[in-house]
Amino acid sequence: MAQKKFVVGCFDDEAVLFPAVKQVRAAGYKIKDVYTPFAVHGLDHALGMRETSLHTAGFIYGITGTTTAISCISWIFTKDWPLNIGGKPHFALPAWIPIIFELTVLFAAVGMVLTFCYLCQLAPGVKKHRFHNRATDDLFVMVIECSDKTNTDDLKALLSSNGALETDVQIAEDGWWFGTYDNDNDNLYNNKQLA
Amino acid sequence: MASIKEQFEIPGKLKTWSYALIGVGAVALLYGMFTKGFSTDEHEQVHFWGTLMYNTIFWTLICNASMFFLCFNTMAQAAWMQSFRRIAEAISTLVPVFGAITFAVLIYVVVSDKHHIYHWLDAEAVAKDPILKGKSGFLNPTFFIIWTTLAIVLWSYFGYRMRQLSNEADVAPMDNETAKAFNIKSMVRSGFFLVWFGLTVASTIPWLWLMSIDAHWYSTMYSWYTFASSFVAGMSLLAVWLIYMKNKGYMELSNSEHLHDLAKYMFAFSIFWTYLWFSQYMLIWYANIPEEVVYFKHRVQGPYKPIFFLNLIINFLAPLIILMKRSAKRNFTLVAFMAVLIMFGHWIDFYQMVMGSLMKEHVSLGWLDFGVLSFFVGVMILMVARALASKPLIAKYHPFLKESVIHHT
Numbered sequence: 001m002a003q004k005k006f007v008v009g010c011f012d013d014e015a016v017l018f019p020a021v022k023q024v025r026a027a028g029y030k031i032k033d034v035y036t037p038f039a040v041h042g043l044d045h046a047l048g049m050r051e052t053s054l055h056t057a058g059f060i061y062g063i064t065g066t067t068t069a070i071s072c073i074s075w076i077f078t079k080d081w082p083l084n085i086g087g088k089p090h091f092a093l094p095a096w097i098p099i100i101f102e103l104t105v106l107f108a109a110v111g112m113v114l115t116f117c118y119l120c121q122l123a124p125g126v127k128k129h130r131f132h133n134r135a136t137d138d139l140f141v142m143v144i145e146c147s148d149k150t151n152t153d154d155l156k157a158l159l160s161s162n163g164a165l166e167t168d169v170q171i172a173e174d175g176w177w178f179g180t181y182d183n184d185n186d187n188l189y190n191n192k193q194l195a
Numbered sequence: 196m197a198s199i200k201e202q203f204e205i206p207g208k209l210k211t212w213s214y215a216l217i218g219v220g221a222v223a224l225l226y227g228m229f230t231k232g233f234s235t236d237e238h239e240q241v242h243f244w245g246t247l248m249y250n251t252i253f254w255t256l257i258c259n260a261s262m263f264f265l266c267f268n269t270m271a272q273a274a275w276m277q278s279f280r281r282i283a284e285a286i287s288t289l290v291p292v293f294g295a296i297t298f299a300v301l302i303y304v305v306v307s308d309k310h311h312i313y314h315w316l317d318a319e320a321v322a323k324d325p326i327l328k329g330k331s332g333f334l335n336p337t338f339f340i341i342w343t344t345l346a347i348v349l350w351s352y353f354g355y356r357m358r359q360l361s362n363e364a365d366v367a368p369m370d371n372e373t374a375k376a377f378n379i380k381s382m383v384r385s386g387f388f389l390v391w392f393g394l395t396v397a398s399t400i401p402w403l404w405l406m407s408i409d410a411h412w413y414s415t416m417y418s419w420y421t422f423a424s425s426f427v428a429g430m431s432l433l434a435v436w437l438i439y440m441k442n443k444g445y446m447e448l449s450n451s452e453h454l455h456d457l458a459k460y461m462f463a464f465s466i467f468w469t470y471l472w473f474s475q476y477m478l479i480w481y482a483n484i485p486e487e488v489v490y491f492k493h494r495v496q497g498p499y500k501p502i503f504f505l506n507l508i509i510n511f512l513a514p515l516i517i518l519m520k521r522s523a524k525r526n527f528t529l530v531a532f533m534a535v536l537i538m539f540g541h542w543i544d545f546y547q548m549v550m551g552s553l554m555k556e557h558v559s560l561g562w563l564d565f566g567v568l569s570f571f572v573g574v575m576i577l578m579v580a581r582a583l584a585s586k587p588l589i590a591k592y593h594p595f596l597k598e599s600v601i602h603h604t
Binding site for chain 1: 473476477480481483519521603
C-alpha cells in the first residue's frame with residue numbers, strides 16, 4: 001500500500017511491443033507489468049516472468065479431492081453404514097470411481113479458480129489503479145516501476161524511440177484497495193489522435 | 196530456409212534392422228502358418244489366424260490414425276503439424292499395404308468358414324439361434340466382405356488423394372488466391388476421409404472385425420474404445436518417427452513445441468481410452484447380467500487377469516503419472532520411451548480383445564505373437580523410411596508452414 005512512481009508507455013501493435021519489452025529490459029529497467037486488451041502469446045516469457053505454479057496447486061487440490069472421496073465413501077460404506085446394494089461387495093471400488101473422479105475435478109476446479117483470484121488479487125470490491133483505460137480496449141500499456149535513480153525523461157525517450165505512441169509519468173497506488181474508483185473516465189478518448 | 200535438409204537418406208543401420216526384423220518375423224510367420232495355420236487341429240488354427248488378425252488390424256488402424264490426424268487438422272485449419280506432416284503422410288502410405296494383408300487374412304477366415312473365430316459364419320448354428328438370427332442382416336459373409344473391401348479401398352484412396360494434394364505444396368510459392376483455393380481443396384478432400392473414417396473406424400469396422408468374435412455379446416462403447424486405442428498408439432508412432440528423424444538431424448523446423456503438442460495427444464487420449472475402457476467395464480460389472488459378464492469373466496478372474504491389469508497399468512497409470520508434467524512432454528527421451536510403451540500397451544490391448552475371446556482357457560502370448568509383431572514392425576520401419584525418402588521432408592510452400600514454424604505452446 002504505497003504510492004510509487006511509474007513511467008507508462010502505450011503501444012498499438014504487438015509486433016512493436018515485443019522488441020520494446022526486450023529493449024527496456026536490456027536497459028535495466030524493471031517492468032511492473034504490461035496490460036493488454038487480450039492474452040498475448042509469449043509475452044510472459046518476454047517479460048521474464050517465472051512459470052506459474054497454478055498447475056501444481058491444481059494437482060494438490062485434485063489429490064485432496066481424490067483422498068477425500070475415497071476415505072469418505074469407503075468409511076461410509078464399509079464402517080459407518082454398510083448396505084447390501086445389488087449383492088455387491090461393501091468395498092465396491094468400480095462404482096465409486098465416477099464419484100472419486102467428480103470430487104477430484106470439483107476440488108481442482110474450485111481450488112484453482114480461488115487460487116487464481118488470490119494470485120491476481122481479484123475479489124469483489126478490490127480495486128487497483130488503472131494506468132490507461134484503453135488497455136481494456138485497443139492499447140498495449142507497459143508500466144515501468146521507477147527507482148530513485150530513474151531518469152524519467154530518458155526512459156520516456158527510450159519508450160518513444162521504440163515505438164510508444166504515448167508516454168507519461170504517473171504516481172499511483174502500487175497495490176490494491178477496497179473502495180470505488182473516482183470518476184476519472186473523462187479523458188478516456190481524449191483529443192490526441194493515437195492510432 | 197536454405198539450410199533445411201529436404202531429402203531423407205535411409206541410414207544403413209535402419210535398413211539392416213528392418214530386414215532383420217522382417218526376416219525373424221517371416222520365419223515365425225511361415226513356421227506358424229505350416230505348424231498351426233494349416234494344421235488340422237482347430238485350436239492351433241484359431242491360435243495362428245487370431246494372432247495374425249489382431250496384429251494386422253492393429254497395424255492397419257494405427258497407420259490409418261496418421262491420416263486421420265492429418266485430415267482433422269486440415270479440416271480445423273490447424274497449422275502446427277505442418278512442419279512434420281510428411282512423417283504422418285509417410286506412415287499413412289502403409290494403409291494400403293497393411294490393409295491388403297488385413298483384407299487377405301479376414302477374407303481367408305470368412306471364406307474358409309472358420310466359425311471358431313467368427314461364430315456367426317456357422318449357418319446351422321445361426322439358424323437355431325434367435326440372437327444371431329437377429330444380427331444376421333449385419334453379420335453375414337457377403338456384407339462382411341463388401342464392407343471390408345470398401346473400408347480398406349476407400350481409406351487408401353482418400354488417403355492417397357490427400358497425399359497427392361500435399362505434393363502441390365512442393366512446386367512453387369502460392370499467391371493469395373492459389374493458397375485459398377488450395378486450402379479449400381484440402382478441406383474438401385479431408386472431409387471425404389473424415390466422413391468415411393467415422394462410418395468405419397469409429398463405428399462399423401470394430402463391430403465387424405473384432406466385436407463379432409463374441410457374436411452374442413455387444414457393447415456400445417466398443418468402437419470408440421478401439422478407435423481410442425488405435426489413435427493413441429498412432430500418435431505414439433508419429434512421435435517415435437518425429438524423434439527418430441530429429442535424432443538423425445532432419446526435421447529442423449519441428450522442435451519441443453511440436454513434441455509437446457504430440458505428447459499432449461498421447462496423454463489426453465490415454466485418458467480418453469481409459470474413460471471408454473472403464474465405462475464399458477463398469478456398466479457390465481454393475482448390471483452383472485450373465486450374457487454381458489461373460490466377456491469379462493475370464494479376462495478379470497480367469498487366465499487373462501495379469502494381461503487385464505497390465506493393460507490398465509501401461510495404458511492408463513504410466514501415461515497419467517509420467518506424462519502429466521509439462522517438462523516430461525517436452526523431453527525427447529522420455530516421450531520416445533513412453534511412445535514405445537504406449538504402442539506396446541495397445542498392442543497388448545488388441546491382443547486381449549481378440550485372443551481373450553478366442554482362447555479363453557490360457558494366455559498364449561509367446562513366440563508367435565512376438566514373431567508376427569516383429570514382421571509388422573520391420574515392414575513398417577522399412578516402408579515408412581522409403582516413403583519419407585521419396586518426397587521432400589518439408590512441404591515448403593504450404594500456406595500454413597510459417598505458422599507451424601513459429602508454433603508456441
